[in-house]
Amino acid sequence: MSLEINVTNLQCVITACRRPANVLCYCCKENLCRNHYNEHDYLNSKLNLLVDEIDTFDRQLSAIDLKKYIQNSTDKLQQWRFDSYKTIDQYCDQKYREIEQYIMKIINQKRENVEQLRLNMLELVQKHRMTLELIESLTLNLRTIENEVNDIDQKHLSIRTSPLILDRDLIHINELSMEEFDLSSLSSAYNTIDYTRDGLYPIAINDIDQKHLPIRTSPLILDRDLIHINELSMEEFDLSSLSSAYNTIDYTRDGLYPIASNNQYLLIHREPNLCLIDRSFKIAKQTLWNYGQIFDMCWSSALEKFFLITLNQIYIFDVNTISIERIEATQKLRWLSCTCSDTSLFLSTNEKGSSICEFNLLNSLQAAKRWETPDTCSRDERIHDMVFTKGTLILVIENSLTEKIRLELRSSSKLDRLWSLQLDIGYHTKKISCCLLNYDQWLIIDSNTSRLFQITMDGKLKSTCYYNPTACSACRFGFDLLAISTLHGVNIHKL
Numbered sequence: 001m002s003l004e005i006n007v008t009n010l011q012c013v014i015t016a017c018r019r020p021a022n023v024l025c026y027c028c029k030e031n032l033c034r035n036h037y038n039e040h041d042y043l044n045s046k047l048n049l050l051v052d053e054i055d056t057f058d059r060q061l062s063a064i065d066l067k068k069y070i071q072n073s074t075d076k077l078q079q080w081r082f083d084s085y086k087t088i089d090q091y092c093d094q095k096y097r098e099i100e101q102y103i104m105k106i107i108n109q110k111r112e113n114v115e116q117l118r119l120n121m122l123e124l125v126q127k128h129r130m131t132l133e134l135i136e137s138l139t140l141n142l143r144t145i146e147n148e149v150n151d152i153d154q155k156h157l158s159i160r161t162s163p164l165i166l167d168r169d170l171i172h173i174n175e176l177s178m179e180e181f182d183l184s185s186l187s188s189a190y191n192t193i194d195y196t197r198d199g200l201y202p203i204a205i206n207d208i209d210q211k212h213l214p215i216r217t218s219p220l221i222l223d224r225d226l227i228h229i230n231e232l233s234m235e236e237f238d239l240s241s242l243s244s245a246y247n248t249i250d251y252t253r254d255g256l257y258p259i260a261s262n263n264q265y266l267l268i269h270r271e272p273n274l275c276l277i278d279r280s281f282k283i284a285k286q287t288l289w290n291y292g293q294i295f296d297m298c299w300s301s302a303l304e305k306f307f308l309i310t311l312n313q314i315y316i317f318d319v320n321t322i323s324i325e326r327i328e329a330t331q332k333l334r335w336l337s338c339t340c341s342d343t344s345l346f347l348s349t350n351e352k353g354s355s356i357c358e359f360n361l362l363n364s365l366q367a368a369k370r371w372e373t374p375d376t377c378s379r380d381e382r383i384h385d386m387v388f389t390k391g392t393l394i395l396v397i398e399n400s401l402t403e404k405i406r407l408e409l410r411s412s413s414k415l416d417r418l419w420s421l422q423l424d425i426g427y428h429t430k431k432i433s434c435c436l437l438n439y440d441q442w443l444i445i446d447s448n449t450s451r452l453f454q455i456t457m458d459g460k461l462k463s464t465c466y467y468n469p470t471a472c473s474a475c476r477f478g479f480d481l482l483a484i485s486t487l488h489g490v491n492i493h494k495l
Contacts, residue, residue, distance in 0.1 A: 245491035
């Protein structure tokens with residue numbers, strides 16, 4: 001805005017201009033001649049237009065849709081992802097085929113064993129040499145073969161997986177140099193897009209990712225040993241050849257030392273916490289335990305949770321949420337041992353003439369049965385430990401009169417006795433514990449003398465040895481590892 005004036009004694013403010021000022025610019029409060037005012041007004045209009053363009057472009061940047069402008073980069077990343085998944089799928093398919101080949105090899109071996117068993121039986125029949133002892137021997141051989149086929153992949157194949165560690169440079173993103181453009185080095189036009197238009201000529205900011213962020217991807221190459229499959233030896237475990245501990249979880253503690261496993265994790269009480277130890281023997285998860293001495297613990301595959309018992313209480317430990325829940329039992333009893341089937345939780349009481357209580361896992365842990373003396377044991381006897389497997393319960397029973405320990409295999413439905421074995425163990429004060437080994441054998445741990453006893457599936461003593469340091473309890477950690485709890489921690493052995 002300006003005002004024309006007729007004051008002849010005012011001169012144009014522009015240096016070196018000798019013309020009289022005849023216009024006052026209201027914006028800058030300067031007196032200008034007509035020529036310089038026109039030039040000044042033109043510059044202001046251009047400046048205002050530039051300000052409008054800057055404001056408009058700033059609003060565009062503020063409202064920019066990132067997905068629209070990085071589509072090219074997104075497509076590159078997505079294609080790399082698809083290609084990598086394809087590589088992983090092909091690798092896993094190869095390993096699936098290897099597993100199938102191993103399993104078919106083992107099944108064919110078992111079929112040969114069964115055929116040989118059939119031929120032996122026919123030969124005995126033809127020669128009229130069949131006796132009850134031979135029938136029992138053939139039956140035992142058949143049961144052994146059946147047992148070896150159960151969980152065949154876990155018993156006969158060791159699968160070791162390693163985490164997939166990605167090279168950080170598999171996808172390389174590099175920001176282009178932001179050096180300013182120098183007009184003096186402007187190259188000649190190497191292409192021209194001709195068209196006529198009116199008005200302003202803005203250039204869009206499309207493909208901003210291609211202009212400023214080039215992405216270079218490299219194919220995912222998998223190490224052939226990420227998944228290692230090894231056929232396990234078919235020889236049965238012998239306690240006398242127990243290997244030295246190849247890993248030890250050290251910690252000090254007081255009282256009983258129960259441990260349990262779900263094959264993925266080993267559960268230990270490392271005061272003051274319950275700790276889940278993974279297959280690399282690191283603490284994967286832990287939570288505070290302040291509910292007193294743990295007498296026993298076991299895994300329920302039906303609930304996918306651990307049970308823990310103290311002298312008077314039953315607790316459930318959820319491995320996913322790391323939560324501990326107390327079970328309100330209608331019977332206020334003193335507990336000593338626990339074990340689970342697919343449908344039931346079995347608990348034995350800590351008293352002479354021990355009872356066995358069965359709770360329904362599929363019906364909110366409702367009490368199902370209670371067996372009492374003399375069905376469980378005599379009034380002078382106590383059940384130290386029990387383990388369920390395949391419709392049976394193995395019981396570790398102490399007789400206070402003879403101060404001896406015996407094993408009994410019972411049916412889990414009616415507690416019918418299948419066999420009994422007297423052990424060369426004199427009871428003192430500490431609990432005698434038991435764990436299941438491969439091929440339906442049992443390991444008995446005498447923590448008073450630190451002796452280990454291996455018992456076969458038909459109730460025979462197979463092997464015994466002393467263990468140092470003093471062993472307290474044990475459990476399998478998968479089919480290939482044995483965890484033994486001691487006074488100083490947990491030792492891990494290969495089976």
